Amino acid sequence: MVSQRKTLAIFLVLVVFSLSACEDFWEPRSIVTNLPEHQPVLVINSFINPDSVFEVSVAKSRAFLAPPEYPFITDATVTIFESGNRVAELFHTSDGLYRAINHRPRIGATYELNVSAENFAPVKAMVTIPFPVKIDSVTVGTATRFGTNTTLCFQDPPGEDNYYQLLLFTIDSFAEMDTVLSITYFFSSDAVLRKPDDFEDESYYEDDAFFDDALFDGDFYDLDITFFDYFPPREMFVVLLTTSESYYNFRKSFDGQSATEDNPFAEPVPVFTNIENGLGVFAGYSSFISSLR
């Protein structure tokens, strides 16, 4: 028979012995794991619009655990085609940004982008510049301590999937400087703009909001937003972008990935790409601007 005292003594020795090794237990420690293999590919970030010349950023991906390095490709060949015809050859400016000398995209046209660089598989992608959607009216309410309610009315083109982005800008004028344009925040409790995971009855947008026309395809829509005036009030305007589907998917998925990347228990979100043999996005948009103040 085993005595209680002896068993207890053995137990306590084990506890003390093990607890002495406890200090660093919660310190995250590096581990070796077999990650999926990755051969670097070209990464395109391009958001073409009729208000600017063609502009394409070219970079490269790196394996998840590869040491950080300068990501931009400065010696790529970047060409834009329209219906099989070369429209523009882009030239490197700085930090992987390639720009056409004077060619601008046309509304409604479809462009193909070809990019090649040494040691990388060439990539290509296509995009169509959507037509802008006019804001028919802007109704600005009275400013209260809960903000200024504003309704933007526009008509969605019927029978097609449309994707939108909404931004608010203020213009700050300083005596000693040029005017500075800054994106400003707003709120919305509109069904189209409310974020699904918000507890509050309205959602906050720090810079821009994305939405599609699933709830109002082909209709006139009154979109309600609330903004806060600066004091003293400054000039403000609202920009309604119509974007390509690729742009909408890219931003939605990138924002989704950013929102969940710190949660080790959430399934990660892959970022959308429309670049064949590469990563990133070749997107297009056109814009309509309306004054608020």
Add this chain to the structure above:
Amino acid sequence: MHRTYFILLFGWLSMVSVAHSQTISGFVEDKSSGERLIGANVFDPELKIGTSTNAYGFFSLTYKNFLQDSISLVVSYIGYENWRRRLVLAEKRHIKISLQPTAILADTVTIEADALGDIAEQTEMSVVQIPVRQLALMPALLGEVDVVKSLQLLPGVQSGNEGSSGLYIRGGGPDQNLILLDGAPVYNASHLFGFFSVFNSDALKNVQLTKGGFPPRYGGRLASVIEVNMKEGNNQELKGRAGIGLVSSRFMLEGPIKKGTSSFIFTGRRTYIDLLARPFLPDDETGGYFFHDLNMKLNHSFSATHRLYLSVYAGLDKFYTESKSEFSKDTGELNWGNITSTVRWNWLHNQKLFSNTLLMYSRYRFEIIATDEETSSFDSVKETYLLKHFSGIEDYSARMDFDFVPSPAHYIRFGAGSSYRIFNPGAIQLKEEGAGTSLNSLILPNARQEAAEFNLYAGDDVRVSDWFKINLGVHSALFSVNNKQYFSLQPRVSSRILVGDWAVKSSYAEMRQNIHLLTNTSIGLPTDLWLPATARVRPQFSRQVALGLARSFAGGLIDFSVEGYYKSMNNIIEYKEGATFIGLDADWQDRVDIGNGRAYGVEFFLHKKSGRASGWFGYTLSWSDRQFDKLNFGKRFAYRYDRRHDIGIAFNYRLSRAIDFSTTWVYGTGSAISLPAATFPAEKPQYNGAFRFFGEASHYTQRNGVRMGSYHRLDFSFRFYTRRGIDENFWTLGLYNAYHRQNPFYYFRDNDNSGNPVIKQVSLFPLIPAISYTRSF
């Protein structure tokens, strides 16, 4: 068509009705407490026929063409002395059999040597029944004995994350387990993010897990049915037990209301970290977390043939904070919990027909309450603000189950049931009162939904010959939600063929699950939402085939089984990539993807049920994957808890009259997780000369394509008895993670000292000692 059914029915009835037969029936109970015993073995060693007691301790044994005037009967049950009598049939046809608990130091009495033992006798397969007194000996996290976590040590049953009480059974998710507490489904069976289950072991009598080969009476979930039975309460004398541990205290009181005919049991448990922490919090702030469980059960025997049970469970988890200053007061609360209550009426119609009628209510509710009260220092006007979010499910059910035992060749079970469920996917109440404003609005982004379900089932366990038994049956369900009906006929077949002492078992079962659980995380969160199948998100459906070998050794003391299974699952749901957990979207159906899954594997199980040394060894070799058109580019991917190897060992040993030793060891292949293959720069447009935005995006090539390190852990505990017997007093000293293994909890990317990116692992539970004291009175 109908005529064919009638012919079949009459043919079957004429087959099962037996002339010149004698029937002995009765109840088996614990002599000291009057508790009815579930699954006790009733066996005639001379004629080699036997049966076992049902969930209410009832058995019926019919002798066909029987001319003798007496029979020999042996009744055995783990932890009890064998009961052996010669009975004169004419005298006593309905009897109450009281079994004496085994003396502490006696090595176990074995089941009658001629008996095959449960495992080889039963047609059912993939069923494990473990008495709570064996589970309660297992070492536990922080000393909190948890029967659900002990089930994780069984083959085919896997744990999720470290410490979690979630059960992943044969490749299915925790949402696919039907957990019944005295017949009432428990919709969220975990406390504190899954670290503890809602079951207080003091209140429990028996746990039975069915993971395949489902008999016809079960339905509603794909992966398993876990039946948890509460104790009935001692009907002989008043008894109590109190325990104090590191995390919680427990209390149990049971006794007769009228000796021998009615009894009660009441148990309570509460954690008290919040109370201990309170003195250390600042004066103007309080806050903390606790959970409590209350179980109550009453039962009354109106006669030898009628008995009524009332069971109630109420549990609550609560996080709370309060901070106040001279002019303001903020409070926040997160509350969630289950309430279940059942009324059950046992009626022994005659010796061959037993029925149970059940009325049941179950509710799970989660709520967030935030209040803010501010008094203006200027004009003393008070403004209050309240935000309340609540979600949950309510279930009202009724059912009748019959056990009809017309002859030793047939054990027929049939019944019907209906349930009415109310789903509250989430509502927000906003209330504001104060200087000139008054607001009280209720926002219901997802409308409350109601669904009705009706079930009918029938099955017969047929002993075709001594070596061949087959259980044939069907479970039907009609589910109705929003004018949409789903009807299903789910065939269930299992068979047993004896080859020498070995039983070769096979089964086929179809299961349908009409409700879905929305959960985005792998940890059991109180925000997990139950929702009904809809026209778009159809009911889940599975088919499972299993084939196995089983045998008892040492006169039924040791069971061995090996089972292979293949299961397909259809219409299972996952949150879309990036969708998060709180269900306030315009339509939850837009936030889920629908796909299929499959699971297959082999399980080995060796179980010594009692004795000075007892325990089990379980090993599972398994595969589980998923295929969703919209996930992982439509390609199959490993399920997060796809576990190639899984080992569970449990061992109890009586060191001396005063000391029990218990240890468990688990091993599991690491979870399948998603880690990026690469990163790349992601930019945003430069609107009108705004700065160029640079972000970093991750590129995933394969969902769940990376394996975490394996998980293994040794726990042990000692019980030091200061008094032993029916009224036991003992100290429990335990060690969780005894060799201090840094098991992976999650991985993340970080940089090492030289700035190079590395994957780092976070571990959750180090070696944790635990101590508790339990006293009976």
